[in-house]
Every structure is written in structure tokens, then in C-alpha cells.
Amino acid sequence: MPILFSFDTETYPIQPGLLAPPLVCASIAQESPGSERLLSAGHARTWLREALRTSDVHVTGANLAYDLGVMCADDPRLVDAVFSAAEAGRFHDVAIREALLDIARGLHGVDPETGRPLGDDEGARYPLTLLVRRHLDLDISADKHAPDAWRLRYGELDGVPLEQWPEGAVKYPLRDARYTLDVHLSQERAASSVPNGGNLHAEADQVRAALALHFASVWGLRTDAGRVEELRHRVEAEWRANRTRFQAAGIFRANGTKDAKRLAQLVTNAYNGTPPVTPPSSRFPEGQVATDRDTLLDSGDSLLEELGKAGKVDKYRSTYLGKLEAGTATPLNPRFNVLVSTTRVSSDYQQLPQRGGVRECHKARPGYVFCSVDYAGLELRTMAQRAIWDIGYSRMAEALLAKEDVHTSAAATFLGESYEALLPRVKAKEPTATSFRSLAKIFNFGKGGGLGAGGMAYHARAKDGVRFCLLAKVADTCGVERVPVRVQGKVKMVCAACVEVSRHYGNRWLDAWPEQRALFGRASALTRNGQLVDAMIPGATILRGGCGYTQWLNTPFQGLGAVGAKLATWRVSREMYVDRRSPLWGSRLVLMVHDELVAELRADCPNRLHDAAERMAELMRQAMREVTPDLAGAIEAEPALSRVLSKDAATVRDPSRRLLVWEPEAKAA
């Protein structure tokens, strides 16, 4: 039987650029009441070292990765033992456990009482206050936020002997250690009555990924002052120009803020009193006047159309510039949530615009080079693997394994031609061939999630700027007739001809990949009359309960990709932190974006840099092959080296196949 301790650290406050602040004390608890102990910083070091050395000791915590980050920063000699214990599955995390339980129940991020989404503070991240309320029926939120709470003040006690600490400062960590352990045990009991054991068998994988991602957060990203200043200059100039232009019409006030009501009035006028509206809500039973880009672009009003085209700089200015500037002084620490309801990872750093110069402000530290490795068409692979497991075959898998370009494959079906006949026409950039390949690509990436004809047409227009009826060359009067379409529960107006084209090629897409027709049929039968069902992420056997039609289609292949990517994240990080024989030793992971890992690789020696990049890509391929065994021959991931982040960064090799650092100039030439 493992011996279980809870472990919690108290530290100086977290600051920008400092996610692993100095340790002040720690607390531990075991199952028996009264076993809680407060440990000075020195005792915490020796206790953890001993605990990690003892192979039957398991450690649980509330966001334990944070505490392990603190301990490793405090004493780097602990790093090896921490990674070994994680590898052995000896770390636990009550927040991750609760997320796994909720996913199995179909209640992730939802208040079980009301069915409403939880607030930002306790939705995705499961703070201890929420867990204590659920499992121990105690409300400790008031204690945490009391004005005299010690929680954020432990720096004041650094160096003060424990005997001299005020009572409150002693009680708080002891209590949290107790609560954490009690919650852990309560979860153990709850799991037996939740389907699939509450997914707790998957905890160790999630904890390992969380540890690797937290260490990436701690390391963080730096930005380049010159580039940020240049971007600031450009964005501010454009923003001022826009403001001046639209102020006259009253869309902006004199102070620069947007007058949304005035804009709604202008849109209403432009649509002759019947503008597109947002779906009804409790506050707005009739819906609100839509002011999204598409509504503006289709308004027929030249000023509103201009406004629709001008929107992007607002986002850059409000969302990114401040952070980019902060990153010139201290590292930017992305925040990761290791487990959202599909089992994917979420992060506040997953949405860097591809274009517009925001990415390019991020510069690798001196002595390092960015290495970005992404899986080619990852979710096509996982979708094919899922079909093989659920349906018994996959034409998509056959095409991928035969190294077909699957967008051309589907386009060939659309056109009623053979792949062999169409491929040379695509390569020759013949217009019909390339536009049907583009059409097929949109279906390949979107249709498998269960998107309907209207939704496909809407998303193609909104996200890819593609109008199906123009692309398929069946109508040159796109948009003349518009029909309402439900998208994510909202009503959108979409060109009727585009929807018809979408319906037609949606059916042809099912011809191209007949396993999808079988999956759609099964999804339809399972979720008839709004029935909610379980979806299983294959291989990892993680269950997501409460799934509707699209979730049943979507979750297995999204989740399978996440399983492989997390495994890769862990293995890459492990070599970076503890494997002195690996070329990755001393390099650092900085980002994970679903199907892509970005690292700062040590660049002190060109050979080593090449080896590190190749090793990172190889570890990623290996991990994904393990979770998609029938697609193993089709898993592709290549490293791209660059000094700044860029969407354009590409794999560049010299004639002897050695990797070179991509430079923006090289691309222009």
C-alpha cells in the first residue's frame, strides 16, 4: 500500500516573471487526524527529498505542479527526483482528479446543482475552495479572502522561527494540507460510483503533462523591445486613423471608446430596420443588433463596410501590446489548464494572431533558438484511428498511409475523378483543381466534427473567407438570397446558394470517407431525441459523459490527439530537465498549442542544436505513433528553427540535411 501525504508550500507572492517565488514553509498531512505538520523551508527540503527517495510514498496536492516548481527553484538538486517520481506515477493533484471525475460525469466546468457554467474562478481550474465545498461541505472562501489572511503574506515570515509565528499563519497551511488530503480521499470514494472509475487511471498522465507545462510557464517567453515598439507605433497610428474616421459618424466617442448603441442604430438603418440580430438571451429576449464583421461587410453602407475591414488593430492594441511590452522586462508566463472537457489543454497563450507582427515580437533568449514542431494534419490521423477502432476500417487511414494528399483525394471524389488524374492538375495549379482542393480541405478539417451544411458554409465564410458557391463556380451571385442557419446555438444568415453547395459536397465528402458515414449514422442513432451519451477517447480509455451528436463525433479524435501531444510534452520536457545524455538537456519548452510544441533550444553548438531539434521531433513522432498505432506510418512532425516566433518559420536544411535556422529574408528570396 502506498503511503499518501498531502503537500503544500507557502511562498513569497507570485509576480510577473516569477511563478516559482522563494519558499517560506510547507505543510504536510496524512490520513490520520492530527497528522498535519508545518515544516520550515529547510525541513521542507529534507522532507521532500526523503519522501521522493521512498518508492511507496505518494504525494498529493492542490495544483501540485506549483509546489514542485517552488521546491525545484529552491533546490535544483530536487529536479531529478521530482521527474522520477512523476514518471513513476507517485504525484497526484486534487484539481486534476476533480476534472477527470467531472468529465466522466459530463459535468466538467458546470455547477452540478444548477447546470450552469461555473464562473471563471472556479470553472476550469478547480480551486481548493470549490473542492472543499463539494467534498467536505465547508465554505472556506471567506477565510481565504479575509483582509488579514496570511495567504499572500508569508514573505513577512521568511527567516522567522516557526515558534514565533502568529497562530493564523500556522493554522492556514496546516488546514490546507488537511483539506487537500481529505478531498483526495473523498474523490477516491466518489470514483467508484462514477462511470469508468471517474477516469482516475489517467491521472498520472495528466499530472506529468501539468508538471511539464508548469515548468514551461515558469521559464516563460521574452519579447524584443525594438520589435514591440515598432508594433506599438504601427498599431497606434492605425487605431488613431480609424478613430478619426469613425468618430464623425458617432461610432467612437471623443474619449476614444466605442458607442455600441450608436453603432447598432447605424446597422439597423443600413438594413432598413431589419438588421441581423443575436440570439435571444434572458436580458435581451429579442436579441441584440449584430455588429460582427460579416454583418458590417454585408450592410451595403460604405462606412460600416470600412469599419468591418478595420477591426483588427483594436484587438492587438487591447489584448497584446501591454503584455508584449511587459515581456521586454520580465518573462511572460503563459498559463496552462491541462484538462478541459475534451481532455485538450487550454492556455491564455494559444491565440497569438498568425499575422500582424504579434508573434514576431517574441525572441529567443541569447544562447537559445526557438524550435517549433507541429504534427502534420494531426486530427485527420486521430480521426482515422478512431474510425478504425469504432467502425473497423478507414479509407482516410489508407490514403494517409499511401502518402496521398488527402485534400486532393477528397477533391477527386467531389469531381468524380481518380486521385491519379487530379494530382498532376493540382500540382500544375490548374484553377478548377486547386479550388476543389481548397473546398475539400475545409470539409476534411470541419466536417468530421459533425458540422451541418449551414454551419460549414458559415464557418468557411467567417474563418477562411471562402464562399462555397464561388469556390465551386456554381453561382456568380453569391449572397443574393440569405437563409438563417443555427451555429453554436446562434442564428446566422448565410448565402442560400452556399448552403446548397455545402449540402452537396458534404454528401460527396461522406462518399470519399465512407467510415464517416458510418460514424455519423451511429452518432445520430445514439443521440436521437436529444439523448446524451458517453464518448470514449480510445486507447487512453478516458470517458466523457453527457455528449450530444457533435461531441460524440468530436471528442474521441480531439482527445486522442491531446493524449499523444501530452505524452510528447512530458517526454520532451523530461529529457530537457534530467537526461544529461540527451541533446535536449538544458533546453526549455515554452509553449504547447494543441498539435505544436515550441522550445528554446540551447544554441551554443550547431551540431547540438541540430541533434536537439531532431530529437524533439522524434520524441513527438514516437509518442503519437503509440497512441495511433494503425497510423504509425503516417505520423509526421518536422522541426523549424527560428530566432523569433513566426507562422512562416519553416524547416530549412543544408545540402547534407543539417538543420539551419530559418530567417525571414530567406523566405522572401
Place this chain on the structure above:
DNA sequence: TGCGCCGGCGCC
């Protein structure tokens, strides 16, 4: 004034 809701939009 602060907070929560909502629309809008960035990414995969």
C-alpha cells in the same frame, strides 16, 4: 464603482 453578462474574435 465593481461585477457579471454578452458579443465579438483570436487560435487549433
Place this chain on the structure above:
DNA sequence: AAAGGGCGCCGGCGCA
């Protein structure tokens, strides 16, 4: 019959 999934962040607005 039809049905995108998943996020996080921002500003504006309505409410307390």
C-alpha cells in the same frame, strides 16, 4: 431532420 468542437480575453453595457 439537423446538429463544430474546444478555449481565453477584451470592451461595452446593465445592474447593484
